[in-house]
Amino acid sequence: MRGVPAWLRGLVRRQYFWGIVAILILLGLNLIKDPTYLAIRVNPATGNLAGNLLDILRASAPILMISVGMALVIATGGIDLSVGSLMAVAGAVSMEFLNPIKDSSSVGAMLAAVALSLLLAGALGAVNGVLVTVVGLQPFISTLVMMLAGRGVAKVITSGQNTTASNAPFRWIANGYLFGLPVVFMLALAVVVLVALVVRRSALGLMIEAIGINRGASRMAGIKPRGIIISVYVVSGVLAGIAGIFAVSSVMTVDVSHTGYQLELDAILAVVIGGTSLAGGKFSFGGTVVGSLLITTLDKTVVFLGVSAPATPAFKAAVIIVLCLLQSDVRALIRRYLSGAGRRGPGGGEPVPAPQPGRDVAAQREQEVTV
Amino acid sequence: MDGPSPIVEMRGITVEFPGVKALDGVSFRLFPGEVHSLMGENGAGKSTLIKALTGVYSIDAGTILIEGQERRLHGTADAQAAGISTVYQEVNLCPNLTIGENVMLGHEVRGRFGIDWRATHQAATEALARLGLADLDPRRPLASVSLAIQQLVAISRAMVVNAKVLILDEPTSSLDAEEVARLFSVMRRLREQGVAILFVSHFLDQVFAISDRITVLRNGRFEGEYFRRDLDRATLIAKMIGKDLEALRALGSNRHTAAQDRTTGPLLRATGLGRKGSLEPTDIELYPGEVVGFAGLLGSGRTELARLLYGADRPDSGQVEVDGAVVHIHTPVDGLDHGIAYSTENRRDEGIVGDLTVRENLILAVQARRGWARPLSRREQDEIVRRYIDALNVRPADPEVLIKNLSGGNQQKVLLGRWLAVNPRLLLLDEPTRGIDVGAKAEIQAEVSRLADTGVSVVFISSEIEEVVRLSERIVVLKDHHKIGEIVNGPDVTADQVVEVIAKHETQLATEEVSA
Numbered sequence: 001m002r003g004v005p006a007w008l009r010g011l012v013r014r015q016y017f018w019g020i021v022a023i024l025i026l027l028g029l030n031l032i033k034d035p036t037y038l039a040i041r042v043n044p045a046t047g048n049l050a051g052n053l054l055d056i057l058r059a060s061a062p063i064l065m066i067s068v069g070m071a072l073v074i075a076t077g078g079i080d081l082s083v084g085s086l087m088a089v090a091g092a093v094s095m096e097f098l099n100p101i102k103d104s105s106s107v108g109a110m111l112a113a114v115a116l117s118l119l120l121a122g123a124l125g126a127v128n129g130v131l132v133t134v135v136g137l138q139p140f141i142s143t144l145v146m147m148l149a150g151r152g153v154a155k156v157i158t159s160g161q162n163t164t165a166s167n168a169p170f171r172w173i174a175n176g177y178l179f180g181l182p183v184v185f186m187l188a189l190a191v192v193v194l195v196a197l198v199v200r201r202s203a204l205g206l207m208i209e210a211i212g213i214n215r216g217a218s219r220m221a222g223i224k225p226r227g228i229i230i231s232v233y234v235v236s237g238v239l240a241g242i243a244g245i246f247a248v249s250s251v252m253t254v255d256v257s258h259t260g261y262q263l264e265l266d267a268i269l270a271v272v273i274g275g276t277s278l279a280g281g282k283f284s285f286g287g288t289v290v291g292s293l294l295i296t297t298l299d300k301t302v303v304f305l306g307v308s309a310p311a312t313p314a315f316k317a318a319v320i321i322v323l324c325l326l327q328s329d330v331r332a333l334i335r336r337y338l339s340g341a342g343r344r345g346p347g348g349g350e351p352v353p354a355p356q357p358g359r360d361v362a363a364q365r366e367q368e369v370t371v
Numbered sequence: 372m373d374g375p376s377p378i379v380e381m382r383g384i385t386v387e388f389p390g391v392k393a394l395d396g397v398s399f400r401l402f403p404g405e406v407h408s409l410m411g412e413n414g415a416g417k418s419t420l421i422k423a424l425t426g427v428y429s430i431d432a433g434t435i436l437i438e439g440q441e442r443r444l445h446g447t448a449d450a451q452a453a454g455i456s457t458v459y460q461e462v463n464l465c466p467n468l469t470i471g472e473n474v475m476l477g478h479e480v481r482g483r484f485g486i487d488w489r490a491t492h493q494a495a496t497e498a499l500a501r502l503g504l505a506d507l508d509p510r511r512p513l514a515s516v517s518l519a520i521q522q523l524v525a526i527s528r529a530m531v532v533n534a535k536v537l538i539l540d541e542p543t544s545s546l547d548a549e550e551v552a553r554l555f556s557v558m559r560r561l562r563e564q565g566v567a568i569l570f571v572s573h574f575l576d577q578v579f580a581i582s583d584r585i586t587v588l589r590n591g592r593f594e595g596e597y598f599r600r601d602l603d604r605a606t607l608i609a610k611m612i613g614k615d616l617e618a619l620r621a622l623g624s625n626r627h628t629a630a631q632d633r634t635t636g637p638l639l640r641a642t643g644l645g646r647k648g649s650l651e652p653t654d655i656e657l658y659p660g661e662v663v664g665f666a667g668l669l670g671s672g673r674t675e676l677a678r679l680l681y682g683a684d685r686p687d688s689g690q691v692e693v694d695g696a697v698v699h700i701h702t703p704v705d706g707l708d709h710g711i712a713y714s715t716e717n718r719r720d721e722g723i724v725g726d727l728t729v730r731e732n733l734i735l736a737v738q739a740r741r742g743w744a745r746p747l748s749r750r751e752q753d754e755i756v757r758r759y760i761d762a763l764n765v766r767p768a769d770p771e772v773l774i775k776n777l778s779g780g781n782q783q784k785v786l787l788g789r790w791l792a793v794n795p796r797l798l799l800l801d802e803p804t805r806g807i808d809v810g811a812k813a814e815i816q817a818e819v820s821r822l823a824d825t826g827v828s829v830v831f832i833s834s835e836i837e838e839v840v841r842l843s844e845r846i847v848v849l850k851d852h853h854k855i856g857e858i859v860n861g862p863d864v865t866a867d868q869v870v871e872v873i874a875k876h877e878t879q880l881a882t883e884e885v886s887a
Contacts, residue, residue: 203738203746206731214724220683220715221724221789222707222739281726 015275016287018326019294022319026294026301033305048177052300054185058174060296061188062087062243064289066263067270068192069236071288072199074271076229077212077280078132078139083240083267085150086124087260090117090244092154095254098165110169118241124150125237129230147264154256164253174250184246191242195235196285208232212280266295269320294323376439378403378535378567379424379455384433386419393419396433397593399586401536406558406568408578411588412611412669412834417571420588421538424569425457426450438535456529457538464513464525471495471509474527498527501564502557519550523557530561537561538569543577547648555581573670574851575604575874587611604874609867612836635659636695638828639711639797641680643689649675652688653854655847657797657828662819664843664860665832666869671849673832674716677799680830681713682706683721707740710796714786714803716832718779722786725775729765730756732774732785737792759788764814780811787815791822798822799830804838816842836866848872 011017030037030052040051066083073080094113101109124146131142176183199205210218211225219225240260248254272278273294274287298316307315379401386394394416401407409417422428424435426444434441437453444450447457464473471492472479480490495509504523513521522542529537539558543551558568558581572578578585585602587594587610594610637656645652650672657663665673678684680691682700691698693709700706706713715721724732734752741747747755756770763784767777774782783803790798800819804812819842823829833839839846846858846869855876858864 201746202743203741204743206727206735206738206746207743210724210727210731210735213726214720216721217724218735218739220703220713220721221735222703222793223735224702224704224739228743 014287016273016284016290018323019273019287019290022323023290023294023297026297030301030304042180046177047180049180054182056293056296056300057185058182059300060293061184062246063263063266063270063295064188064192064292065239065243065246066267067288067292068195068285069239070267071271071274071276071283071285072208072232073139073236074276074278075208075212075280075283076232077215078229079143079268079278080128080233080236081140081143081264082124082128082146082150083236083243084260084263085147085154086121086237086240087244087247087263088154088254088256089124089150089157090121090241091248091254091259092157092163092256093117093120094170094245095163095165095248096157098167098170099163101167104166105168107169110167113167113170114245117245118238121241121244122234122238124153125234125240126230128237129233132233133226133229151256154254158254158256160256162253162255166252170249171252174246188246191239192285192289204228209281209283270295273320273323375402377401378438380436381420381424382434382436384420384423384435385431386423386428387431393591394423395591397588397591400596401567401569403535403567404562404565405583406562406570406581407584407586408570408572408582409586409588410578410607410611415588415611416591417588418540421457421540421569421571424450425455425538451532454533454535455538456532456534456536457540458522458525458529458542459540464521464528466514467512469510469512470507470516470524473513473524474498474509474531476528478531498531501530502527503560504557517550519546519554522554526557534566536567536569540571541573543572543574551577573668575607575668576851579604605871608870608874612866638693639680640692641689644676644679644686644691645688646675646679646684646686649684649852650679651853655854657830659796659828660823660826661844662823662829662831662842664839664846665830665849666836666839666846667849667873669834672852672854673849674801675852676849676854677713677801677830677832680706681711681799683713707736707793711799712736712790712793712795712797713799714790714801716802716805718782718786723774723782726773728771729774729777729785730770733759733770733788733792736789740793755792759791763788763818783815784811787818795827797828797830801832802834804833804835836869840864840866840869850876
């Protein structure tokens with residue numbers, strides 16, 4: 001590592017470094033197949049930018065939203081499996097609200113549809129939070145229930161139909177351009193920055209991490225875990241609502257069975273790739289953004305390389321497993337294995353004590369000595 | 372009783388952890404058909420000795436003989452094969468299986484078509500009956516019976532695997548008197564069957580009621596092995612805390628001497644404050660500028676009382692007045708709202724937030740007071756951090772180190788700093804000096820005296836009764852979830868007297884058991 005500039009060394013130490021590497025490798029693969037893959041064109045008629053990279057950015061918007069919410073929930077030591085279904089709920093509310101409205105250029109109708117969708121998604125998020133904190137159900141179970149119930153709610157809202165609507169301002173959210181860039185990506189970016197600022201500039205981030213690391217100690221220090229955990233699930237619900245609006249706005253149709261289907265899993269992967277531990281505690285917005293971009297790039301690459309549809313999940317899984325191995329201490333493990341192979345002496349029977357990280361020794365000793 | 376040879380003999384056992392000898396040349400003997408209690412205060416090495424005997428820890432020096440043969444125990448499976456079974460306070464059974472399934476787990480009776488459940492439950496019934504537990508229905512799910520019964524089931528299970536040695540580690544800590552009596556009758560039955568029982572309990576009365584022999588450990592060293600009949604309570608306590616009675620009497624008191632301000636009335640007055648299962652209704656008054664010690668053994672109610680005062684646990688009886696006005700303290704936030712802070716004895720689970728830095732740990736309570744929307748500026752944080760790292764001499768003095776990497780004493784100083792930073796009017800310190808080195812201990816004690824001089828009311832809880840006597844103006848004595856007395860400290864009050872108050876006060880249970 002000698003001679004490597006400090007900023008690069010810092011980057012390598014980041015958990016999401018390997019995520020960035022993976023994105024570059026995937027883009028490289030696509031470049032081999034088509035040397036013009038990364039080319040960005042300017043549409044001479046509209047002045048808008050176009051190209052595969054912009055497609056990736058546009059497609060990443062919904063997953064960015066739910067991943068950021070997921071990162072906050074996971075940081076508290078929970079998980080939110082309902083985000084995909086809440087996307088369908090928000091989509092169903094918008095389409096059902098806009099469907100009967102004749103004036104297809106009404107900005108007011110668009111705003112009302114958005115507000116209504118987010119309100120319901122946030123309310124369902126609050127239900128998650130209450131189930132987790134007040135009722136005391138495990139987050140996995142609470143949000144699993146909401147995942148099933150949410151899709152049911154979406155179907156009830158549209159009476160089981162895949163409702164369509166026509167409203168130009170609403171359609172603009174996913175398909176419009178501003179300053180030559182897709183509106184949907186800029187909106188997503190703005191929301192991420194807003195959430196990150198609120199969480200990191202207030203004491204919310206500290207409290208969320210404290211709760212995720214040691215809920216008992218946080219409570220004893222005077223933090224009210226209940227309120228914070230409920231708010232985090234509400235935020236996750238609202239962000240899922242935004243993602244749902246993004247998703248239906250591009251086609252102006254809600255497919256109650258498929259909108260947001262299984263996206264919660266992509267969001268969890270994005271968060272984990274970003275270096276946030278599923279055990280809760282420290283979380284990273286930057287890493288989550290990298291993770292979301294990687295998942296989207298992977299989706300696009302699978303299509304672009306022509307991986308056959310049946311093989312798609314396996315391909316995706318393989319990439320993610322390799323990535324997780326790189327991130328985990330597999331390198332340290334291999335090193336330990338290599339150096340430890342010759343350590344067992346001729347005496348044989350004595351097990352080699354597992355090397356313990358020196359830093360925890362004090363805490364460990366405490367725990368053991370106390371009777 | 373020394374006629375037969377011991378079934379377990381441990382000689383010169385040493386167990387070392389990095390930087391500390393948890394056990395140092397300890398010897399221990401266990402004979403068939405006896406109940407042998409292992410006594411010692413926190414950190415004396417009881418758990419370590421048990422873990423060495425059950426193969427959880429490997430020993431660094433010494434020998435373990437089982438039935439006269441030297442054995443090396445690697446892991447609990449080895450110990451079980453050698454006939455040693457352990458029943459922990461938290462029962463290691465499967466709550467979703469039935470009682471019978473738990474008793475027979477791994478020893479099910481096999482018929483031609485796999486497990487013969489009828490015969491298995493029959494065998495379980497017999498195993499239970501041998502312990503006088505014939506009234507238990509082996510087909511009930513384990514989760515449907517009380518913790519006490521679950522422990523008895525765990526003991527039955529140990530007998531099914533033909534244990535010759537049974538280790539009971541704090542089995543009674545959450546049992547009521549009736550349940551304890553039942554456990555004791557099972558233990559007596561096992562003793563008659565020739566089983567050797569190693570018993571650990573913090574309840575002195577129970578130890579005296581059931582034991583044949585007592586081994587005392589102190590600071591990882593062997594203090595002595597005694598027949599119960601040769602030992603009285605005061606002597607035992609003196610041996611556990613390491614001062615002989617004469618020395619205890621000779622030790623003068625240099626108690627905290629701040630003038631207490633009694634003209635204003637108490638800062639806090641609790642009447643009948645209690646919680647079922649943890650503290651009997653208790654009255655207490657705390658005045659500004661005084662240090663009050665809570666003395667008592669572990670499980671006496673000293674921690675439980677402090678937790679109720681802070682709101683860490685919700686009281687279910689009694690009332691609390693602060694400045695003469697009735698208040699309701701049900702959560703830590705309520706406690707903090709009334710200027711009460713509580714530093715827990717359970718540093719790892721309820722104190723430090725391990726993966727946060729020293730800075731973040733120090734400011735946590737202040738930040739929680741202000742709410743999430745009003746973050747402390749970096750400058751305010753630095754001010755708090757610098758003040759308390761300096762005042763309490765936290766080492767390393769780097770606020771950006773993760774707190775889990777600090778030594779126990781320095782973690783404790785950071786926690787003390789966290790509470791001082793909220794400027795409490797009443798500070799409850801539960802075992803603030805446990806497991807920390809002498810230097811840090813003195814610094815924390817000095818800080819306690821200084822605080823009281825500034826008008827803060829301090830409650831000081833410690834297993835070291837000497838330390839309580841040295842620091843406190845008044846000593847509240849607790850035993851078996853009761854407040855049994857209050858001693859106004861003076862030059863002639865000694866730790867020994869406190870010990871005698873604890874020892875003399877016998878609970879109902881002890882009298883019954885001894886006469887039984």
